[in-house]
Amino acid sequence: MKIRKIGRGEEKIELQMTPMIDIVFQLLAFFIMTFKITVPEGDFNIKMPLAGPSTGAVSEDLPPIKIRLRASANGELATIEFGQRRMGRDFPGLREQIRQMIGDEAGPGGSNLEAELDCDFDLRYEYVVEAITAVSGYITPDGRMGKLIEKIKFAPPRPGQ
Amino acid sequence: MRVTKGGGGASGVEMDMTPMIDMTFQLIAFFMVAINFSEADQNQRIKLPASELAKPADAPLASPITLQLTDGSTVIMGAEEVPVTEIKPLLLREKQLLEAQGTDFKQANIIVRADRDAKTGRVQALIRTAQELGFEKFVLRAMQQRE
Structure with a gap:
């Protein structure tokens, strides 16, 4: 940003927009390129160890x-x-x-x-x-x-x- | 755009940039919010089955290992695609890696992203192979269905 002061109380602010617009468009291009519409996914959790050999003990759990x-x-x-x-x-x-x-x-x-x-x-x-x-x-x-x-x-x- | 023309041959074009910058920032804000970087393990070939009860997990899963079963008979794991029958060495490698890191591999979550047209027998074969290596926790992934 370049600020110039002109005498006799007159003030003019000159804003350099070009670098900001450059970077903003680069960001925009990056986001557009990497954007993918994805459907939300969900999970069903299953705890399933490999069934071991039967020990002969009677299970207290109800049968499935x-x-x-x-x-x-x-x-x-x-x-x-x-x-x-x-x-x-x-x-x-x-x-x-x-x-x-x-x-x-x-x-x-x-x-x-x-x-x-x-x-x-x-x-x-x-x-x-x-x-x-x-x-x-x-x-x-x-x-x-x-x-x-x-x-x-x-x-x-x-x-x- | 406002065009001002002064007399005496001097001409100045003054462009009002404010609406354009407003729009651009709004677009950037939208893309920043909507972007999803965690899709490395989402192969677009896999068409997940839908379920109204499939809700995104509240917390990230511990030591996730994603297996993506295509509607053929191949499994995609990371960058590799192998037949279901040849997944064991890859899973064994993951198991050894977890053990080397000092992580209990039994706490690892095997995420099964199977195509909706895949044969159930192949999904079961995949799960069984992981079970034989000692993995116990499985996550069946489905697409969230709108009611």
Whole structure:
């Protein structure tokens, strides 16, 4: 910034804009070049150590809730089996069944139960995430997250092609 | 832009820079806020499955190792892309690296970014390989779905 003072009380300030505009445009160019629109991502945490050999001791934990996901030949979901029930592709129905099972009517809250997903090899992964979503919780009408089953594991992999 | 022309052949062009600078600073502010430098481990080939319950983590994950499973049968780990069956040496290297740093590798988080069209069996094979090396904590990553 260059300040010149002219006599007789007259004052003139001359601002050098060029360097500032240069740097501002360089910054703008940098941000535009590096900018990428990304969709926010979220996580499902699974703690799943490798099952060790059975010691013969009786576990005090309840047996896991088994959910079987069967795939058609092209990898689409054929049916969900929950216990003895065949539920088609009804994930909301699966969630309702889980809610009834763990007695969630009183309000949202987690359960100590464990769910085991048993999936066909060729099943498309998006159905697994849908199943995990249905099992692990729901969104309440006021937009909060209600938790159902937090412990989720996979059954041993089924042989594939 | 204001153009002033004086008489006697002398001409002066006076440009009002204020609106342009205002706009430019606003653009810079927008890009600074929206920029995300932490996307090194987000391969654009992977189309994540969507879930309404997938919420961004509250805190950064401890010792994250990102495995990105394509809709084929390959895994991208860092700059390397290998078949699922050949991921073990890469994971072993990560494990040894963590041990050399004095970090408990069991606390490391294996982030699985699998394509929505990937075969579940391959995701399980990937998880099993990591389990065999002693990793216990897994994070299945999904795209946040708008309700």
